[in-house]
Amino acid sequence: MNYNQKVGQFGEELAKNYLVKHGYVIVARNVKTNYQELDIVAKKEDVYVFVEVKTRTSDTYGEAEEAVDYRKLNNLKYAAQNYSFSNKIFEEDVRVDLVSVDIDKGKKTAKIKHYQGIV
Numbered sequence: 623m624n625y626n627q628k629v630g631q632f633g634e635e636l637a638k639n640y641l642v643k644h645g646y647v648i649v650a651r652n653v654k655t656n657y658q659e660l661d662i663v664a665k666k667e668d669v670y671v672f673v674e675v676k677t678r679t680s681d682t683y684g685e686a687e688e689a690v691d692y693r694k695l696n697n698l699k700y701a702a703q704n705y706s707f708s709n710k711i712f713e714e715d716v717r718v719d720l721v722s723v724d725i726d727k728g729k730k731t732a733k734i735k736h737y738q739g740i741v
Contacts, residue, residue, distance in 0.1 A: 633677025
């Protein structure tokens with residue numbers, strides 16, 4: 623596993639812990655679809671939430687949330703629809719979120735931001 627994969631995996635773990643702390647139940651992680659991988663599939667009350675996690679350890683290329691462009695959003699939408707159809711989840715019960723994790727290695731802290739309904 624290379625450095626970027628380790629950082630991504632660490633960010634996903636932080637995001638998972640954040641979501642659980644805020645009342646979400648984790649249904650699945652790293653689900654592969656035809657369009658891309660869904661990082662986290664969670665549920666809160668009656669809503670399925672497909673969570674894209676972006677992690678950065680420096681701001682050289684901007685903050686984590688800046689890495690999600692139109693193409694990525696479109697692929698997320700189709701991946702969520704594909705998962706929903708395969709699992710017989712009604713569309714009105716679905717949401718796509720982004721959790722960005724910006725890690726400060728020097729201070730050993732992470733800033734987590736949760737954006738709901740990005741698609």
